[in-house]
Amino acid sequence: MRSITLFTGQFADIPLEILATKAHQWGFDGLELGGHIDLHKASTSQEYCQEILSLLSKNNLKLFAISAHLVGQAVCDHIDERRHRSILPEHVWGDGEPEGVKQRAAKEVIAAAYAAKNLGIKIVTGFTGSSIWHLLYGFPPIDPQQINEGYEDFAKRWKPILDEYKKCDVYFALEVHPSEIAFDIVSAERTLNAIDNHSSFGFNFDPSHFGYQGVDYIEFLCRFKSRIFHVHMKDVDFDWNHPCEAGVFGGHTIFGDPRRFFNFRSLGRGKINFEKIIRTLNQINYQGPLSVEWEDGDMDREVGAQESLQYVRRLDFKRGNIQFDAAFSK
Incomplete structure (x- = not known):
């Protein structure tokens, strides 16, 4: 059976000492740290890393991954003080000059690799940002070279980062x-091509973000089976047969607004087919953790974390090594 972890990003306001105790009491096997770790400090201080590991060990928890989502976002984004300053450490934001922010963000993502090494783990989850997301809808007409330049910018900024990861x-x-x-x-295919299929780059699979877009998340697992480095378990509610006021990308509403086409839900309360995901993860031989990323604005988060854990615990199973009818010949 795979280990079940809690992504701590949605609990970042709770001190780690308290959250670790709660996670143990709830029954989690470990944590994916998001917002509970100083990446720069962890990259340079074995003592600091040992303090974290000891705290988790005291609560019978293991560490499986750390997050660089927020700082990774700034590596390729168009930097905007109103959007980015609040999510970045002050030493990364600095004077706010966009190119400087991007370069310091890249250094912080590299620091996450050294932090992971010091912590004895192999996975850093995160975002990359994008210089071309604003060009998603193709009107006014987009010169294909603009999209090419976006992937070239990504490759230029991320290849040196990934070399450090290696x-x-x-x-x-x-x-x-x-x-x-x-x-x-x-x-995703174009992203891999842009970095020449760098061996240190893969994916944190989160089916919720495929579901509301209409993307085949089972095919994603099959297509990139050797690149599935980590899995987030997160549910989302949507209804293709029910008209809404705010479409697939939310219509500039906030999460939780009932006018939206989709809203994230506690596990088992949305539309994602987790049974099929578990069977596919078995087929591609994914043995890493299943990390509960709980996001449901209508529910108490501690209740939601616990029910999500129990949902995943009931759903997950070990793949058999013999066909059921093979026993008939014995």
Whole structure:
């Protein structure tokens, strides 16, 4: 059975000492740290890393991955103080000059690789940002060269980062997601091509972001089976047969607005076919953790985390090594 972890990003306001105790009491096997770790400090201080590991061990928890989502977003984005300053450490934001922010963000993503190495883990999950997301809809007409330049910019900024990951024997797992350089199957393939299929780059599979777009998330697992480095378990509700007021990308509404086409839900309360996902993960031999990323604005988060854990625990199963009818010949 795979380990079940909690992504701590949605609980970042709770001190790690308290959250670790709660996660243990709830029954999680470990954590994916998001917002509970100083990446720069962890990249240079073994003592700091040991403090984190000891705290988790005291609560019978393991560490499976750390997050560089927020700082990774700034590597390729068009930097906007109103959007980016609040999500970045002050030493990354600096004077706010866009190119400087991008370069310091890249250094921080590299620091995450060294932090992971010091912590004895192999996976950093995160975002990449995108210089061409604003060109998603093709009107006024977009010169194809503009899209090419976006992937060239991604490759220029991320290849040096990924080379450092390779030195650390650590992998970067991009959460394929709107506003990133890869947000569906086609763009994920183009992303890999842009970096010459760099061996240190793969994906953090989160089915919720495929479901509301109408993207085949089972095909994503099959197509990129050797690149599935980490898995987020997150549900989403949508209804293709029910007209709405705000479409697939939300119509500039906030999450939770009932006018939206989709809203994230506690596991088992949305439309994602997790049974099929588990069977496909078995088929592609994914043995990593299943990390609960809980996002449901209508539910108490501690209740939601616990029910999501129990849902995944019931759903997950080990793949058999014999066909059921093979026993008949014995």
